[in-house]
Amino acid sequence: MSDLLEKYRSMRDFGATPEPSGGKPKKSRLPIFVIQKHAATRLHYDFRLEVEGVLKSWAIPKGPSYDPTVKRLAMMTEDHPYDYASFEGVIPAGNYGGGNVIIWDNGTWELTEPDDPVEGIKSGKLAFRMYGKKMFGEWALVRIKGRPGSKGNEWLLLKHRDEFANPDVDVTEVAPRSIISDMTLEEFGAAIGTSKRTWQSNRPASTSPSSAGHAPTLASRLEAEKAKKSTRKRPSASPPTRSDRAPKKAASAPSRSSRAGSPPAVPPTRRRPPR
Numbered sequence: 001m002s003d004l005l006e007k008y009r010s011m012r013d014f015g016a017t018p019e020p021s022g023g024k025p026k027k028s029r030l031p032i033f034v035i036q037k038h039a040a041t042r043l044h045y046d047f048r049l050e051v052e053g054v055l056k057s058w059a060i061p062k063g064p065s066y067d068p069t070v071k072r073l074a075m076m077t078e079d080h081p082y083d084y085a086s087f088e089g090v091i092p093a094g095n096y097g098g099g100n101v102i103i104w105d106n107g108t109w110e111l112t113e114p115d116d117p118v119e120g121i122k123s124g125k126l127a128f129r130m131y132g133k134k135m136f137g138e139w140a141l142v143r144i145k146g147r148p149g150s151k152g153n154e155w156l157l158l159k160h161r162d163e164f165a166n167p168d169v170d171v172t173e174v175a176p177r178s179i180i181s182d183m184t185l186e187e188f189g190a191a192i193g194t195s196k197r198t199w200q201s202n203r204p205a206s207t208s209p210s211s212a213g214h215a216p217t218l219a220s221r222l223e224a225e226k227a228k229k230s231t232r233k234r235p236s237a238s239p240p241t242r243s244d245r246a247p248k249k250a251a252s253a254p255s256r257s258s259r260a261g262s263p264p265a266v267p268p269t270r271r272r273p274p275r
Ligand code: MN
Pocket: 038, 040, 044, 045, 046, 059, 097, 262, 263
């Protein structure tokens, strides 16, 4: 590994020179994530992580929680194409996953454990950091032993304890809107009407906070929450927006094929996630 730098190092005394002795290149680009709020037969949040050029996907009925004591059931579903990350629109009734979809959050993510995401999915444990507009800090997806007869696709999404953990703010409540259209799923449905035609946003699902437009960030929402509680609670620093971690290029425009497919509705008999 260090062979390429052998000569460089042999020529220097790093106790005497401030020059670096090594260092790893930064990845040019972190993989993306998207969370889509989907009013299918049952409302859920589609949690998708870019792995090996596709979007590994989980359907989370209740969405993410910043409370580290709360574990949210996440049903692993089929891989989705990369371009699905920019899909906000209507899956026509009668089609698989029929219902309205908004882009609830997006950004980049970074695996912290294990080293390889494919290995992590295989072994049923992914720990990672998220750089979104609503999703920040350390999270984990952990596969659980499902109820007897389950398909082995039951995972839990949980928040690790860090500076972003917050048991008092329900992020799905305080920040319900699309980061693309700034509409709630209900407003989106009303804007689309009951027409059966498919409507699709032609705005790219940018992962750059600066192009998130007027969509409020969790940081600003938390700021507002804290301002309200300031008489009771001592304010602390607001979370960084991580604009430095945003990728240079926005996700490409959705392709036609990206409209197909969506995870199935969670069965009505689903178990409650253990706490
Ligand atoms: Mn879905």
